[in-house]
Amino acid sequence: MDSEAIKKCLEGSGLRCTPQRYAVMAFLIEHRGHPTAAEIFEGVNRVDPGCSRATTYNNLRDLVEAGLVREVAVEGRAARFDAKGTRHHHFICDRCGNVEDVEWYDVPGPASKSLGKRILRQSEVIFRGLCAKCAPRYATGSAGL
Amino acid sequence: MDSEAIKKCLEGSGLRCTPQRYAVMAFLIEHRGHPTAAEIFEGVNRVDPGCSRATTYNNLRDLVEAGLVREVAVEGRAARFDAKGTRHHHFICDRCGNVEDVEWYDVPGPASKSLGKRILRQSEVIFRGLCAKCAPRYATGSAGL
DNA sequence: TAATACTTTAGATTAAATCTAATCTGAGGC
DNA sequence: GCCTCAGATTAGATTTAATCTAAAGTATTA
Incomplete structure (x- = not known):
């Protein structure tokens, strides 16, 4: 999925395409192994720091609410996230x-x-x-x- | 399920029937609304205090491992427990x-x-x-x- | 009884996630 | 351009859920 498509996808769900939100969404599309919030936070900031922990969580919540991302709770472990494909x-x-x-x-x-x-x-x-x-x-x- | 049956049930799974473990199991059998660990802790101690928080968690873990209780993870909330019936x-x-x-x-x-x-x-x-x-x-x- | 394994405990600690309050950003109106 | 305001972001503190620690207690077995 190219960057224009991700932007369309966010805006189509009523979400502004901010750099941080874009980064979280793009990370999830690129990494399909159901990462945890901590892994997403780390991955997004590895290349170019600029998305705080709270923002990562806020955006994950927004993406889940918008129906673009699925959250999977796992007994005794951190939740995992999954771009809906x-x-x-x-x-x-x-x-x-x-x-x-x-x-x-x-x-x-x-x-x-x-x-x-x-x-x-x-x-x-x-x-x-x-x-x-x-x-x-x-x-x-x-x-x- | 009477107390003897609960005892048999625990021992049949290789678990000693301690007062605390019994109380947790009995609470789950009696309260079938999928309580959280915190609710179980509170419920078990309401009548007769004598099961610490750590013991409640330890016993829940043991009961889940023994296959007598099921743990249900819920996105964004505390896990819930369920006596397997x-x-x-x-x-x-x-x-x-x-x-x-x-x-x-x-x-x-x-x-x-x-x-x-x-x-x-x-x-x-x-x-x-x-x-x-x-x-x-x-x-x-x-x-x- | 002695040795051993299992269990419980209070309280500290960790881990996950959220909250707070201040600051920043950007789209729309003037 | 410049205001305004809603939405977004931030660092750091806080909350919540759950686990760990180390010591003490309790069964079970020999």
Whole structure:
């Protein structure tokens, strides 16, 4: 995605294209490995410092609210961020906490009676287990729900 | 579940049944609304103080590791805990952060080629939207992946 | 009982994220 | 151009969630 496209993408969602916001968004588009906020902060400032910690968090919040970025909470670890591109599910490694994409496929929704008065906005599947890096070393028999 | 059953349940998973651990487990079985660690700490000590904050966290960790309790990470909020009973999926309210159960139904796994060398241990669906309490007040058109 | 392993504790500490209040920036109106 | 004001950014303090530490307590086993 070129810089003009990123600018359009931000403005199309009602966000001003500030240098800091652009940098955060561009970083996420370029680094698709689900970085944490701390990694984004560091990465964005490595080349050209100019985006404080608070601004990194503010912009991540804005991008998530605008629907351009997805936040993935991981038990016992820092949240991870993901520029929304193609639809996909997530795989979370129980050992190292890394988040990886899993090819998208449709998931049936719950029966509407089981939803009751709730309003469903989105659904995603979280797969858990051991990532390709951890599997050879740490595999044990355990499996379950 | 009576006290003897809880004891059996702990010992069956290789955990000693200490008064504190019992209290945490019993609280989770009795309070099925996915409390946070802070709520569990408070609830357990309300009647009969005797389980410190660290012990509450230690025991929650042990119970999760033993597979008796599930931890649910919620973006931007404290994690929530859930005594594993019947299988179910989760619904997370975008507004208030509450976690609720959604009737279980089978979810197809990803194609094995898309898993690669990863080892899949479990899958769950996370539904997001507005809970029955928030829906009437805060509903807007927004929907999406 | 002695040895050992497991558990709990208060309080300090860490890590993640947010808040505060001051400052800066830029688009629109004059 | 210059004002104005909403929006954005900042450094640093603060909050919150969770963990660590080191000492003491409690079971379990031999």
